[in-house]
Amino acid sequence: MKSSRLLSIVLLLQTRGRMTAAQLAAELAVSVRTVYRDIESLHAAGVPMYGDAGHCGGYHLLAGYRTRLTGLSAGEAEALFLSGIPGPAADLGLGAPLAAAQLKLRAALPPELREQADRMRARFHLDAPGWYAQDEETPYLQQVADAVWHSRVLDVRYRRWQQPTDVDRRLEPYGLVLKAGRWYVVAGPGPRTYRVDQILRLTVLDEKFTPPENFDLAGHWERHQADFHARLHQAEALVRIAPHAASRLMGAAARALADSGTPDPDGWIRAVLPVESLDHAHGVFLALGEDVEVLGPPELRAALAATVRALAMRYASG
Structure with a gap:
C-alpha cells in the first residue's frame, strides 16, 4: 500500500540518515520512478524533506525532525515481542534492558495490538538449543x-x-x-x-x-x-534400509534417502548416502542394527562385519 510505503520512507530516513532514490527503491522493492513520486507526495503532505544532487547526494529530513508515528501493524507488534528471546539477551547482559524495552513498547501500543502481542507471548516460546545440548559455560x-x-x-x-x-x-x-x-x-x-x-x-x-x-x-x-x-560429508555409502528405519536417519542422509532412494523388490530402500567419514558411518549404521545393509564401500562393509562377528562371539561366550 502506498501509505505504508510513504511511512517506510520517512522511517528509513529518520533512522539511517541520507539515502539515495536508488537505495530507497532497493529497500522497498519498487522502482526509482515510484520513489520519486512518493517523495513528491511527502513534500505535498508537508514532510520537511530535502534532496541534494551530486555524487554524495540523496534525500534527508530536516535536522531535528522526528515522527512518533510507528505505524505498527498487528503482525509487526507480534513479531517484535516474539523476537525478544530472554535467554540470549540475558547471556549478553541485556536481560533487564530487554524487559524494560518490551514493557515500554507494550505501554505504547493501542489496546487491540497490546492484546495480540500478549497473546503471542503467552502462546509461543522460543528455546533455541537442541534437546540433548548441555548448557555451555561462556564466562567471557x-x-x-x-x-x-x-x-x-x-x-x-x-x-x-x-x-x-x-x-x-x-x-x-x-x-x-x-x-x-x-x-x-x-x-x-x-x-x-x-x-x-x-x-x-x-x-x-x-x-x-x-x-x-x-x-x-x-x-x-x-x-x-x-x-x-x-566439508562435512567427504564420503558416500551405498546402503539398503528397511522402510520403518528410514525415519531414524537425520540431516543430509535423510534428505538423500528421500530424494534418490529407490525401492527393491522386498520393499527395502536402496540409496547412496553422504557420510562424514567411514569411521563415523560405522557407528551410525551399526546403531541401525539389522534394519540396514551396507553394500559399499567394501572397507566399511568389512568393518561392520568384523564388529558384528566380535559382538556375536562376546555374547555367545556368556
Whole structure:
C-alpha cells in the first residue's frame, strides 16, 4: 500500500540518515520512478524533506525532525515481542534492558495490538538449543560482546580440537552469532570463527581496530555454514534400509534417502548416502542394527562385519 510505503520512507530516513532514490527503491522493492513520486507526495503532505544532487547526494529530513508515528501493524507488534528471546539477551547482559524495552513498547501500543502481542507471548516460546545440548559455560561472553561493540582487540588463550590444542590468539572481533544455543565470535584476521565457550583466558587490550568496510556478518555466516556442510560429508555409502528405519536417519542422509532412494523388490530402500567419514558411518549404521545393509564401500562393509562377528562371539561366550 502506498501509505505504508510513504511511512517506510520517512522511517528509513529518520533512522539511517541520507539515502539515495536508488537505495530507497532497493529497500522497498519498487522502482526509482515510484520513489520519486512518493517523495513528491511527502513534500505535498508537508514532510520537511530535502534532496541534494551530486555524487554524495540523496534525500534527508530536516535536522531535528522526528515522527512518533510507528505505524505498527498487528503482525509487526507480534513479531517484535516474539523476537525478544530472554535467554540470549540475558547471556549478553541485556536481560533487564530487554524487559524494560518490551514493557515500554507494550505501554505504547493501542489496546487491540497490546492484546495480540500478549497473546503471542503467552502462546509461543522460543528455546533455541537442541534437546540433548548441555548448557555451555561462556564466562567471557559479555567481555567479547563489549569488545565487538567498541571495536577493541582481544588477546585470548583458545582451545581447539587439533594439536596443539591450547593456542594464543590476537582477535579483532567483528560480530557474535548464536547458533543452536552456542555462541560464536567471528574475528579477524581472516576472518575466522571461534567458539566463545572454548576461550580459556581473555584480556581486552587498549588497542582498537577498524572492521572491514564491506564486512557483512549475516552473509559471512551463511557462507561459513555452506562451506562447513560442504566439508562435512567427504564420503558416500551405498546402503539398503528397511522402510520403518528410514525415519531414524537425520540431516543430509535423510534428505538423500528421500530424494534418490529407490525401492527393491522386498520393499527395502536402496540409496547412496553422504557420510562424514567411514569411521563415523560405522557407528551410525551399526546403531541401525539389522534394519540396514551396507553394500559399499567394501572397507566399511568389512568393518561392520568384523564388529558384528566380535559382538556375536562376546555374547555367545556368556
